[in-house]
Amino acid sequence: MNNVYVVESTSRYKGIHVTERELELLKYIYEFNVFPAINFHRLYNAGSTKPRTSQAISIRLSKLVKSGVLIQLKSEVFQNAEPRLPTYAYRLGVRGFDLLIKEKFLSVEEGERAKSYGNKLNMPTTHNKMVSTVFALLVERLIQQGESLNSLQVGSFRGERHTGINKANGLTGYSPIIPDWVFETKDNIICLELDTGSQKMSTINMKFDRYKRITAHLNKPLIVIFSVGLSIKEELLTPKEKRASSLKDFFTEHTEWPSGFELYVLPTYRTPDLLNKLIRGKVKSSKLYSKGAANNWLNYAREASNDRLTYSMNKQEETNSLFFEDSYDLDLVAELIRGEKREQAGLLVMEEGSVRSYQKARTNMIRINNWNTQRALYESKTSLLLVYEKHISGVHDVLPIQPLCNLFIVNIEEVKAVAESKGNDFPPLVEMVTQYTRNERTLI
Numbered sequence: 001m002n003n004v005y006v007v008e009s010t011s012r013y014k015g016i017h018v019t020e021r022e023l024e025l026l027k028y029i030y031e032f033n034v035f036p037a038i039n040f041h042r043l044y045n046a047g048s049t050k051p052r053t054s055q056a057i058s059i060r061l062s063k064l065v066k067s068g069v070l071i072q073l074k075s076e077v078f079q080n081a082e083p084r085l086p087t088y089a090y091r092l093g094v095r096g097f098d099l100l101i102k103e104k105f106l107s108v109e110e111g112e113r114a115k116s117y118g119n120k121l122n123m124p125t126t127h128n129k130m131v132s133t134v135f136a137l138l139v140e141r142l143i144q145q146g147e148s149l150n151s152l153q154v155g156s157f158r159g160e161r162h163t164g165i166n167k168a169n170g171l172t173g174y175s176p177i178i179p180d181w182v183f184e185t186k187d188n189i190i191c192l193e194l195d196t197g198s199q200k201m202s203t204i205n206m207k208f209d210r211y212k213r214i215t216a217h218l219n220k221p222l223i224v225i226f227s228v229g230l231s232i233k234e235e236l237l238t239p240k241e242k243r244a245s246s247l248k249d250f251f252t253e254h255t256e257w258p259s260g261f262e263l264y265v266l267p268t269y270r271t272p273d274l275l276n277k278l279i280r281g282k283v284k285s286s287k288l289y290s291k292g293a294a295n296n297w298l299n300y301a302r303e304a305s306n307d308r309l310t311y312s313m314n315k316q317e318e319t320n321s322l323f324f325e326d327s328y329d330l331d332l333v334a335e336l337i338r339g340e341k342r343e344q345a346g347l348l349v350m351e352e353g354s355v356r357s358y359q360k361a362r363t364n365m366i367r368i369n370n371w372n373t374q375r376a377l378y379e380s381k382t383s384l385l386l387v388y389e390k391h392i393s394g395v396h397d398v399l400p401i402q403p404l405c406n407l408f409i410v411n412i413e414e415v416k417a418v419a420e421s422k423g424n425d426f427p428p429l430v431e432m433v434t435q436y437t438r439n440e441r442t443l444i
Helices: 020-032 037-044 054-066 094-102 108-118 126-144 163-172 201-215 239-250 268-279 287-304 355-373 391-396 412-420
Strands: 004-007 016-019 070-074 088-092 155-158 181-184 189-195 222-228 261-267 310-312 332-338 341-349 383-388 407-411 428-434 437-442
Touching: 004 020, 004 094, 016 020, 016 054, 020 037, 020 088, 020 094, 020 126, 020 155, 037 054, 037 088, 037 126, 054 070, 088 094, 088 108, 094 108, 126 181, 126 189, 126 268, 163 189, 163 201, 181 268, 189 201, 189 268, 201 222, 201 239, 201 261, 222 239, 222 268, 239 261, 261 268, 261 355, 287 332, 287 341, 287 383, 287 412, 341 355, 355 383, 383 391, 391 407, 407 412, 412 428
Parallel strands: 189 222, 222 261, 341 383, 383 407
Antiparallel strands: 004 016, 070 088, 155 181, 181 189, 310 332, 332 341, 407 428, 428 437
């Protein structure tokens, strides 16, 4: 970023040279109306080889305010008669709008209209602050990877500004659905819903139905993310995890969903990582990919155990009854062998946050449990292995499943590392004891 944009001095305002990074931040402030100072700081240094200190950024912000490019907003110092540290946010000043008009980011009409309501804007609500924070964390990740929304040709919109969704809303004949934020890639439309935990399930179901309805009127597949909780901190077993569990368990079976529709539920602190994968096309959900991923885990597991753990694809007719000719198919069924011990396992490739993956896991657990109850006491029981691509995805996925059979979480990343280290270890796995309790153990 080398371009510099000149804002001339006047009798009222000081002049200033605006960098290309700062111009990009001005665009974000316009899109969100008001931008928290903490997110301005976060993005100002993103990808910089010589990051500025927080104090230096604050001084720069004060200069942008004195030049009329920005206007600073400040929270009340007292709340409920108790003193607290003030927080700051910024909206565009008159000269900020003029700069965006000059650089043709805004039309004159759009800029003048925005100026007219700009002085009515106040500090963002906690909900709006979190929408902009999820956005800022996503952009920060992209910059660190040498990419941007522009380089990936990803559109970014306030929910009410997405023309495709507005048109689809008009065609359904029902009340419109307005997402908190929308990203559009060449392949998908991704809608973000920040869930505070205060909405009743009837309201959530109404949103769900409205999203399903507009899917038929969109020109691309629709992905909806319910991001639960207003925190970007990792805090396991807090109310937001339980809320995410409730939502995942609430939605109707995915066989009732329209084609081209995907739904995710996960805590807010995991949302930027999911968005990063989705807009970069790193999420693969085809049946062929899932079968290949399950087979990869088995191959790495055998290599990691130095061939002390082997497996065979069981071809017996009764075993194959664990395959189901519908959308709940297991990805693989294998017999795991360690010396004299044998254990049959169904493998199901999982995607963090995916309601579709969760419903497959829950249904196959019930089917395997029914299968196990029909077997003799001396016969080994079948287990279910939930296979994730990354270790962190398996660790943080919220799975409201009360195990009815031996249920394990494994990942390709971890077992591949063990295999490539040329060690002599059995692949690690995590056993689900209850929906919130997990124990580490080895296979068989």
